[in-house]
Amino acid sequence: MSEHDFIDEGRRRFMISGALFVTFSMVRSTDALAQEVIADEGAAVHVAKETQALAGSLKTNPFLDAWIKITPAGKVTVFTGKVELGTGVRTALLQVAAEELNMAPSLITFLTADTGASPDEGLTAGSHTIADSGSALLNAAAQVRGLLVDAAAKHFGVDAGTLTANDAVIRATDGRRMSYGDAVGLVDLHRNATHTSPLKDPKTYRLIGTTLPRLDIPSKVTGGVSYVQDMQLPGMLHARVVMPPVYDAKLVSFDDTAVMKMPGVVKIVRNGSMLAVVARGEWQAVVAQRALEASSKWTPGRTLPDPATVHRDLKRIATQQIKVADQHAPVAPAVKTLNARYIKRYLLHGSIGPSCSVAQFDGTVLTVWTHSQGVYPLRDGLAEMLSMQKENIRCIHTEGSGCYGHNGADDVAAHAALIAVAMPGHPIRVQWMREQENVWDHFTPAMVTELKASLDATGQIVDWQYALWSSSHNERIVNAGRLLPARMLEKPFVSAPSVPMLQPEGGGDRNGIPLYVLPNIQVMNNFSPTMPLQTSAMRSLGAHTNVFSIESAMDELAHMAGIDPVAFRLRHLQNPRAKDVIQLAAKQFGWPRGPRARNRGVGFAFAQYKNLMAYVAIAVEVSVEPETGHVTLEHAEAAVDSGQIVNPDGVRNQIEGGIVQCASWTLHEELRYDTSRIRSFDWGTYPILRFSSVPRRINVHLIDRPGAPFLGAAEASMGPAAGALANAIFDATGQRMREMPIAGDVLRKLIDV
Template sequence: MNDHDDIDQGRRHFMFSGALFVAFSLAPGARALAQEVLADEGAAVHVAKATETLAGSLKTNPLLDAWIKITPGGLVTVFTGKVELGTGVRTALLQVAAEELNMKPSLITFLTADTGASPDEGLTAGSHTMADSGSALLNASAQVRGLLVDGAAKHFGVDASTLTVSDAVIKAPDGRTMSYGDAIGIVDLHRKATPTSPLKDPATFTTIGTSLPRLDIPNKVTGGVSYVQDMQLPGMLHARVVMPPVYDAKLLSFDEAAILKMPGVVRIVRNGSMLAVVAHGEWQAVVAQRALAANCQWSPGRALPDREKVHEDLKRISTQRIEIANTHSATAPAAKTLTATFRKNYLLHGSIGPSCSVAHLDNGVLTVWTHSQGVYPLRDALAEMLSMPKPSIRCIHTEGSGCYGHNGADDVAAHAALIAAAMPGQPIRVQWMREQEHTWDHFTPAMVTEVSASLDASGHIVDWQYELWSNSHNERIVNAGRLLPARMLETPFVSAPSTPMLQPEGGGDRNAIPLYALPAMHIVNNFSPTMPLQTSAMRSLGAHTNVWAIESFMDELAHAAGVEPVAFRLRHMQDPRARHVIELAAQQFGWPRPPRARNRGVGFAFGKYKNLMAYVAMAVEITVVPETGQVILEHADVAVDAGQIVSPDGIRNQIEGGIVQSASWSLYEELKYDTQRVRSFDWSSYPILRFSAAPRSLKVHLINRPGAPFLGAAEASMGPTAGALANAIFDATGQRMREMPFAGDGLRKRIDA
């Protein structure tokens, strides 16, 4: 499917030794000095005035030994507070640190998010990892190297500029050497980072910019232990939970005695409506869970929204009108005005592996292994839920099989913690069932957008009006009440109020402000804190819908102006880097394509993720099967500018994966539900893109900018994919796609009509 640079299959795999975990704390008084600022997709983070000028996450974790520890024996351990979600960032961050430490990556022990060891970087979300943690590690590693070299220079009595460093060994011109282990005896890394760093010239990079083998891949392709789902601890028991049939239903009764007689059952744990069965074996737990669920009696709960009226309801229940852009300048008179409405339905995460966690309460300390995207916020919420001091809870990130956003990871961790707290001394493994993963997901919200724009007589946009309606895209864990099991307890916790995420990041309004130069622009986010269905963050948040709407409408305006669509975009684009990716994608694709065969179409779209991160432009070619409404993505050329490239293969993987996932959302996916309950409980009731419908060919063309800031790319292709597909369907069929999903029976009926 993919065209890549040649890859040396003989490249060696890296093996890492164990490391001693050392806890650390922020500098004294840092909390008192802190100012609160909003973090992307999560709880507030704190930036002290004294650290505002530091790079990336050094602002919130300024001590160098929070990031890098060196033992007298020469063991170098590098930490990040970010987590590996399958994006390859663990490998990329290691490359960054290795480059500036002048070490082979294989000589470094690299550890990810762990509340007992790593810096607190909040959530791994919003394509922030390289911008935040990557920038922090780049500068921290350079400063540590500089301090060690300065210490060695003083010891040798020479100028630091005469020393060279290779693989943790500092060498003087006369042949004398000092290892990093020796140098740490004369250098104290327990100090704050400085605003300036002795960064290497990007022209000398040997690790950054290369495609190293991913650290997480070998076990995954050989069937080794890779995920929290694979964990096995001595004496571990297996638990399964019973969930209510619908929101707000209360557990009335169940036959405990019958379940306790079943083979392998150890205990039933109940607290209010939180119910679980614990057994020696996993299958025993599954069988007991099914029997327990069958004999439970529940109160009715509350009705779900009418699926046919959900978009009307979004307008009715919105309570906050937030103006995010309002600009006006002199323009030519409007000669033509176009309007359109776009609708997106609820989607679910569809994690391949149901959410899982392992917890163990031992000697008053609760350890939780979790695939949460934020181990520190989770730790804090668990402490509140269990009335335990935070230092008595340790959350260790362990990869999960399937994530990208706020799925059930935190909730299942809360289940495991509650059961482990009730059964101290025994490790407890909890895995949700498939129907629980689907029906109790934090769905991505349905949305409505309305756009109106005017063209002058010369075919230039002179006015742009845009409104959107959406529930919250961010119900991340900021208190115990955000944990689903905590709301089911006998004394339930209450979720923190839903609040909109502010620009420039945005939530439902992410990427709602076009990057195009528009003389008059008015954009409004209509936010509703009321959620008919449980919603939260999924990859790209509102950018998927907003870029689709904007790029579809740009295409429509181009046709109305009689201007070729790529030329129309360039006419309204001033950002030189945006112009570069647009021109490169068009050139590589051979845009505009000559007249095509029947039922074939091409489409183009552009986006700069959050108007802050990576630039992506793409041209696609599709085939539509009119008898079924199937849409086949035949080929795409994609141009990407993510600033300084750390791992070319890593960025390609993320762009390609984003295209496949966005194609699935845009063409096929839609949550099924009625007023009684969610009906998408398995893969037959929630179809996703299958291997047979995977894109035939994807070519990703990277623009490297050595020395430029890292720009997050993991979510950057979601919106442009939706826009390009919608425009290609119009090119093939003459049908403008105003509602997702595009493909299938709905498209077939429109073609037949």
């Protein structure tokens, strides 16, 4: 890695040193202790009774030395089980730890998810990183600092309150000093965290709340080594895989004679329908893969759904009804009723860099470098697939080029692992081709939502009935069968059954319960355990569609009531923090706006992500070209409350990026397919937002709440941005767009009418 990339250099030094930190918990294993369950986009994690009150991920990783290690020489290493996905969390988490350790960040070696070193924090998903890992590090660092200072105080024979700790040195008023390295010899950090921590007064923070420059940016903007796609190891071989043309197709035959004679080709690896070619050079592997693919013959596979009827079919295949809200109260009679149906089509992740992994097997230990969002779940899946002990597999997170959700990272890691085990001693690099990344993506599911809402004579909502239909938003790795190559083997593994993610996190029903005060409300999640296409998690899961639906309806109800849309929302809210972001966004935007220019419109939307995380309100202005239906997001003002802010620029980056990505989803994106094949195999067949269409101006206004819990913000703008765009298009054209994507030819035809 680049010498300027501080964290990756730490990982490199760690790997060269050969050190292995093993952490485990000696909590009694009884059903009585497993009282609490934590779940995000992965499997549920049971929390022992005695650790329930601990902060964040300390609940599941309570030992202090799982998070912070200090050598006698004074070297401080901080660990997190979360990974960097381009959100800047490496920098923010380092800030948190450095703040409570009273150290300059440059003095700390910071290591992210590695099954041979870091605590097991499951997945980096659901905007949980700062809320869970940040809270754990904040408290672990404060407790470690407190223990070191107490140890030094006993050694000096003084009161701990008279000592100061700064940059890993503890100082007494009489000039005596002790390094953290010396102090750690007087205290055992292999102990459970306690329920209380000697946290600093937020007024004294020097790092938390400031914009520390991101550690991962320099190499990215200068073309340096930044991603797993950039990795090079001595003696590394390059592999490319041949994928089936369609789901469930089986490999019948292939011609390897000519391929084995091609320049640089070393080996063809086949196990059932898993087929790959290995070569000395990457381009040699690509050329050989194309030849091998051309000679391969497959069984027909299964028919794909008809895109013309897939949304209707969702109602037929949804076999589980989950009532997520049901409340009734006496109200005034309804005088106006809105009935609306909203549609979202399948989307793909569109990762800029096709999925990639490097693996090496030394005959005993398999090491996998991966951009998976969950190195521990991946390790467990690989162990089952390869019939290996978990202890003999090490998965090291290495950032990938573009992902927000469950793309091909785990699957390509499984490919690399299978090939590496077949070729011991050689580092094997596998990168999917662009068409493989698109066609074999874990798409975000198509969805249908239906709403019936009524107003009384005063314009108050008196009844809210909402239903949604969706297949799984979560096919993360919980067994080997969730790995695509494992299902292609001669002795194939079977994927674990699809199950719904329950509230309050939710999956397809994430943010399906409005934060508004509604006296009569019923919300039904109609879940399909079968999936017409391969689907899994993508940024915000069902929140994108649900908030789009809810906020579109709130706007329409406001117009039916003859009430300003912002005022309408405020009168249906009691949460003061929700009101604060709405009022701030409206103020900064200059809402209500006066008369608009022709083909210009403004829109507003709000949500608290998962009703648990950051509050976001967004006001936007759009321009519409009637002749083409093209929509440009001209201007957006967003207000955010994410509790205690760690890195202001980091929060702004995520909200801005979310608005841009959501504009692409909502205005343009839809997967193209027919009953035979996935047809969105490149950027021409799956258009995303272009640089020329990036919003002209986005301003993000932050409400900082020092000392308040961290609230995840990375996915919080997706839903509000979608709702605001739909409402602005209505303001510009008079057309209610209820089927995404909402721009382009469909809008043009409605305007022509």
